[in-house]
Amino acid sequence: MIHYDCKYYLNTDVFKGICKRDKSNINADDEACNNFEKAQKCKHCSNFLLYGNDWGTCMSKYEAYPEMNAVTCNDFKQ
């Protein structure tokens, strides 16, 4: 579990960001803390089916990728 996958991680750039909870500066790829909660990403969505490492399908009809943010997606299902 890394910050990059956490619900409370706020990107500032591709390397780093801020914790939305305590406002600390953190690196995207560092280990997350105990407050970790899964971010809303395609890979955490029941509509997403992974095949291979980089690809998957969304609702069985669209190509999608696992790391994509889905916080704005109306079809996201935990």
Add this chain to the structure above:
Amino acid sequence: MALNYWLYNNLIFSIMTENQDCVQCSTDIYNYYGTKPEGEIQTREAKKAPTQRVEKARQMYFETKSSASVEFPYWYTRRWEEVEGEVPIIRRAEALKAGFGHLTPAILPGELLAMRKANYLRGSYPMPWLSEAFFLAKEDELYKEAQKSGKVSADEVTTMGQGGGNVTKSVGNVISIAGKFGLRKEEMPILIKTAKKWFNKSVDDVGHKYEQLVPDYNTKEEIMRAVICMFDSGYTLPQGREVMNYYYPLQFGIEGIKNICKEKQDQTAGYPDMDRLYFYKAVYIMLEGLQTWIMNYAKEARFMASLEDNQTQKEEYLDIAERLEWLTKNKPRTFHDSLQLVWIFHVAVLNEDAISGLSPGRLGQVLYPFWKQDMDQGILTKECTIELLECMRMKFTELDCFASMGVVGGVLSGNTFNNLCIGGLDKDGDSAANELEMLILESAMSCDTPQPTLSLLYDEKLPEEFLLKGIECTKIGTGYPAWINNRVAMEFLLNNFKKEGMQLEEARAWAIGGCLETSPGSWMPLELNEETYFIPGGSAPATSVGVHFISLPKVLEAVLFDGLDKRTGRRVYPAHGSKLESYEEIWTVFKKYFSITVEVLTLANNIQHDIWGKISPSIINSMLKPDCLEVGKDISHKGCRYNRTFNVEICGGVNLVNSLASIKKNVIDEKKLSLQELKAAIESNFGYLSALETGSYSLIEQVKTKNYMDWLKIHKLCLDAPKYGNDDKYVDNIFKEWQIWFSKMCENYRSLYDKPMYSCQISVSTHAPMGAVTLATPDGRLCGTTFADGSVSAYPGSDKNGPYALFNSATCYNHALSQNSQLNMKIHPSVVKGREGSRKFLEMIKAYLRKGAFHIQFNIVDSRMLKDAQKNPEKYRGLMVRVAGFTQYWVELGKQIQDEVIARTEYEQIG
């Protein structure tokens, strides 16, 4: 053998011995006019500081890297494919709606203005529907980088500080794209996959297919290969270099505009000219996407508030949420609302296309009614205004443009050219300067960032207090405001737009689009509190599309070498076969080659822009620009009020003129050398290594070869020939003849919108890459070194007779013939120190503009500081310099431009 050789002012080459292969030639690496400064490096006058909130944001910006993401192009492309078969403009609107609707919101603590281009602070994204070629060409390389895995520590990231925010190399889980943008490695596969979907469908690909139908297309290819032209127009930066118009959102709000669209749909459905119906429908769909985007931010603000313990910060998040929820539908209520709404639409347009030079225009006059209302009601103070304006500066500064790499690096130097204008005249011809603009200047001093840059539209009617405030800002070394002649711009506009109905009153509504492009505007009636305010805004599409940067010294090189590009040996132009025995012959062949260039580039770029309008038409910007919404036509269907906006841009004009003067003097008039001898010297680079070999790009600090003595005499003749910038009629008359011919010849070519073209004279950063591919020139400039910057700046070190001589040279022709002229000056801080210095400085600017000049801008800096900054960039993260129409952080400039700025003549006296 010993040799002391005088070059320019204080540049003296070192002693040379014949048995040395190479000798570094520098004893003093600066060019000065006046008494050389001694002692410690002189700093600029004391700067002001922004509020604590903004300073924190600025420090965060300094530590932030340019970051690209894929979510917008992913959703855009997904929806585009899903609605295949739809009417093209509706398909485009649906794709934009999907892109906006899925952007991940990111609100940083302390922000008073929310929303950004992408989900990073310096976020941007590729637009493969414009061009996907780069990603396909680099596919293997980028995939390899993506397969590497690793965690990166903060320390490693910090070592990437050189180059400012540029991600110069791939590290850990981040891939560097072209040494500028970072992309998370897990996003690279989908980016490549998305790019592939646009193969043979992008504006670039489809445009290329059809531009090949232009007769003599092969010449266009050779011109591009020789870098006689810097870049194509239609798929690189199809919009920009124009002035925003915020009237409709401010007057009607988003829901109000949607209601206009509904009414217009009813009026057009089933009637002839059905494209209007589709346009209104497209605007409506796109606005729905913007509403979702804004609401996603509002939701995020409430989420951030829910996590917040600090009561003040919590209230600020809730305030953001409430404001965004309101603006999703309604017109703004306050100054803060109006500033937020302006920012939303500014970013919305930037997300529509790859755009540089999207100028907010005369924003202080646009927002004045809201500001005055709030001040009158006592709900806003000047201090709060300044803080909001500082926040706005940070938002503009974070903008990055993801365009083709040659454009971002070679032209823009990473800048995005959001030019905010102050001053000028109002609708009735009185001074338009106002109190809010004074605060804009104040905030630009306290929060000195590159964006938005400022341009002061100088008019004799402007109050002295306002002008002195502008001087105060220029003096601290921000590089802004640039000083622009209001009357010259109006003359240009009336000359070029009168056939489209422009009258004097409307000519006053102009502003600068991009770095220095005079752009037509209009007055629109904003109603607030039962009063009507006529606010200015842009009323034309991109004013700098068409032919992007023709390298004049490179065309002359082709003239001297019978149509060949000597660097590659390829034939560019038909052999002229002329012996070039007279000046007239040379001038005639030059005009012929230049005309061939303009013609073929105009035709090819017209096709590219036509394809852009078909595949990727502007919807958001079209909606904003009068009179698109009124007549139901987008920009590419000439919906704007003024459409004569295609131009021909050039670069290296002063080197061309100096070279022609050298040939005329040495070869033709005085016959001190033959043309063959001159050509041989040029091919031998006057006995020096090329700049590409030395890694130093200005004339100073070059390295001689052992053959140096063979070419010394000729080189001295070339350097001693008359130089532009010294009030010398011999060369100034050549300059004048060129200017008159150039501005006239542009009118022979028709733009896509069937209007004559006009001339544009800005170098931006092109004088570096274009100089890099050009042999030595007859004026003594060496191979690979940069050209003179701007259009009327003297070649570094060649202006020896002081500023007023330079001004006389620069104004030897009518500047209103062209869309612009550009003069950069570097002045030592001690020269303009104190109140007396301010007065002297202002009088000098006035003197220049009163001669009919269009533009002047300054670097107030000690050149030694720049050299130190080049050696120790980590000490100068916040140092800014003026390049050519824009201010940029020193550390984010390429070495070519850094060298050129260091080499510029530094004025130690201006009296």
